[in-house]
Amino acid sequence: MKKYPWLFALFGFVLAAILTVYFVLPPPPAEKPEPSASSPTPSQPQPSSNLPPPPALTRTDPSPAPPPHSNPSPQPFDGDDAIAEILMDENITHSQAVSKLLALIPQLTPEQQEEAAIHIANLSQEKDAASWTKLIVQNALPSTVAEILFAELYNQPQEIFAPVAASIADIPGHPLAQEATDTLEVLYGPLEPGETWTSRINRELGENPPDQ
Numbered sequence: 001m002k003k004y005p006w007l008f009a010l011f012g013f014v015l016a017a018i019l020t021v022y023f024v025l026p027p028p029p030a031e032k033p034e035p036s037a038s039s040p041t042p043s044q045p046q047p048s049s050n051l052p053p054p055p056a057l058t059r060t061d062p063s064p065a066p067p068p069h070s071n072p073s074p075q076p077f078d079g080d081d082a083i084a085e086i087l088m089d090e091n092i093t094h095s096q097a098v099s100k101l102l103a104l105i106p107q108l109t110p111e112q113q114e115e116a117a118i119h120i121a122n123l124s125q126e127k128d129a130a131s132w133t134k135l136i137v138q139n140a141l142p143s144t145v146a147e148i149l150f151a152e153l154y155n156q157p158q159e160i161f162a163p164v165a166a167s168i169a170d171i172p173g174h175p176l177a178q179e180a181t182d183t184l185e186v187l188y189g190p191l192e193p194g195e196t197w198t199s200r201i202n203r204e205l206g207e208n209p210p211d212q
Contacts, residue, residue: 079104079112087119094123102132105145117145121152129156133164136176143175150176154183159205162187166197 086092086100101116101123108116120132132149135141141149150168153161162184169180184197188204191197 077107079108082107083112083116083119094125095128098123098128099131102135105142110142110144113142114144114148117148121148124152126156126160129153129160133160137164137167137171139171139174146176150179162201162205163198166201169197 082104083101086097086104089097092100098120101120105113105116124132129152132141133153136146136150139146153164165180165184168174168176169184171177174180181197184201188200191200
């Protein structure tokens with residue numbers, strides 16, 4: 001054996017390599033067996049039949065836009081037609097027509113207001129005059145309308161015209177004050193010092209009451 005020292009060295013190297021592989025290196029992983037067709041697969045848990053079914057998904061379409069209004073646009077106001085409609089209405093009295101025409105005046109043009117005032121004067125009876133004489137005293141009517149209706153007062157009895165004219169004459173700055181004063185002076189003479197037209201007319205009518 002002494003003649004072959006290299007043989008001992010080779011034998012020791014091989015033996016060391018075998019021991020290293022066996023004791024030091026980890027063993028190779030075991031191969032997993034492929035499942036066969038007959039191998040049972042683990043069963044998945046089944047949902048309980050007592051649970052309510054999930055809500056059905058429905059498609060919600062946006063609400064359709066409402067159709068545009070088909071109502072015709074309102075016709076523009078026509079004062080002439082409005083006046084004619086009142087005058088041709090056979091279901092109202094003259095007094096009602098006067099009231100309707102007075103209410104219509106603020107919506108009319110100056111020319112239409114003048115026309116309406118003429119109709120008011122023609123349709124008014126004694127009992128209707130009170131509905132517009134107070135408007136004249138309050139200066140609540142357009143000037144043209146007030147002038148036409150004040151002229152109509154000359155056709156009314158004295159007990160209607162004179163108190164209205166006196167009230168107007170006693171209001172400084174009233175547009176019809178001068179005309180009312182001139183008319184009263186012609187009918188009753190000038191005022192006494194410190195006298196008002198209202199007191200003068202009350203005295204005149206008291207001393208000379210209208211015929212019953």
